[in-house]
Amino acid sequence: MMGPSHALSGATVWLAGSWALHQFADYEQSPLAIAVGTAVCAGAALFPDLDLSGKVTRNQGGATVAKTFGVVSLFIAEVVEKISLGVYHATKLSKDPHRNNGHRTLTHTIPFTVLVGWGTTALCAAYGKWAVIGILFFMIGLALRGLFDEWAKRAGWVIVTLVSAAAAYFTFLNLPGDRGYPMIGLAVGVGCFVHILGDMITRSGVPILWPIPIKRRMWRMISLPDKIAIKTGSKVETVVLRGVFTVIALLAAAGLVAPAVLRRFDIEI
DSSP states (O other): HHHHHHHHHHHHHHHHHHHHHHHHOOOOOHHHHHHHHHHHOOOOOOOGGGGSOOOGGGGGGGGGGGGTHHHHHHHHHHHHHHHHHHHHHHHHHHSSSSSSSSSOOOOOOOHHHHHHHHHHHHHHHHHTTTHOOOOOOOHHHHHHHTTTTHHHHHHHHHHHHHHHHHHHHHHHHHHHSSSSSHHHHHHHHHHHHHHHHHTBBSSSSSSTTTTBBBBBSSSSOOOTTTTBBOOOOHHHHIIIIIHHHHHHHHHHHHHHHHHHHHTTTTTTO
């Protein structure tokens, strides 16, 4: 799937999940907490593609996420890609094919998703708001790049960086600790998992079963059958899927906001 589709799917899942928690478990979140969780999950839904690097010195190529902060994020993507490729070669079995790049390997696995989600929570717990502001800066930047792709391209990475920094600092000042911090880690983990599911419905697939060896292969790509798999960039993805995601996100957001609005005007239903 393309970057905007990944980001939109992450935002949709978080909003729908927040609505379900509020509706069936009476778990309320402040508007700021919902907005932060949605942004973080949208950004994290792009995060696994940091294993697709581009040309650092020319600020070109790479995945959508790799171009978020210019050459800095491209360099990070280059490092992540090399680490992923190294892990692939270190763990591959006899039937695993030779690879020249690490795209759709380590960062597209369940262990990576769990590690990143847990690591985010641990950082927030250990370093408090100083860790939160850095994580939010990065994830909000990815969310902006994904959800507002055309605007981000026109504005350029400098503007995206400044907006991300401003949003992260505002949240730094206003987001309370307690349960808000663990929710950030959860949002990161959920976003990464949503990304994996999104790529799994395409023809290329993902190694979602890693590190379970199957028939002398450690990195077996799991996907839908070619006849029903979604082609990246096709109308099914850009029109149908994004349309469905948008409708669900808007309905969930309305369901979360409506009760507070009705209470404010003393309207009972």
